Amino acid sequence: MSDNPVFRYLRETRAELSKVSWPTRQEATNLTIVVLITVVASAAVLGSFDILFGKLFQLILGIS
Numbered sequence: 001m002s003d004n005p006v007f008r009y010l011r012e013t014r015a016e017l018s019k020v021s022w023p024t025r026q027e028a029t030n031l032t033i034v035v036l037i038t039v040v041a042s043a044a045v046l047g048s049f050d051i052l053f054g055k056l057f058q059l060i061l062g063i064s
Contacts, residue, residue, distance in 0.1 A: 023031065057063075
């Protein structure tokens with residue numbers, strides 16, 4: 001049974017996961033906040049560019 005590739009894969013995966021340095025709860029919370037702020041800021045910038053270029057093309061093409 002130890003030669004079974006599925007069991008070997010699961011055993012090796014478990015061994016690798018035990019080597020991982022997991023973040024503390026506080027670190028995970030802080031990084032999540034950073035990601036959320038970055039996503040919201042990026043969405044605001046891209047949305048602003050979309051509105052700006054939309055208005056610009058409306059002006060250029062004479063569309064109301």
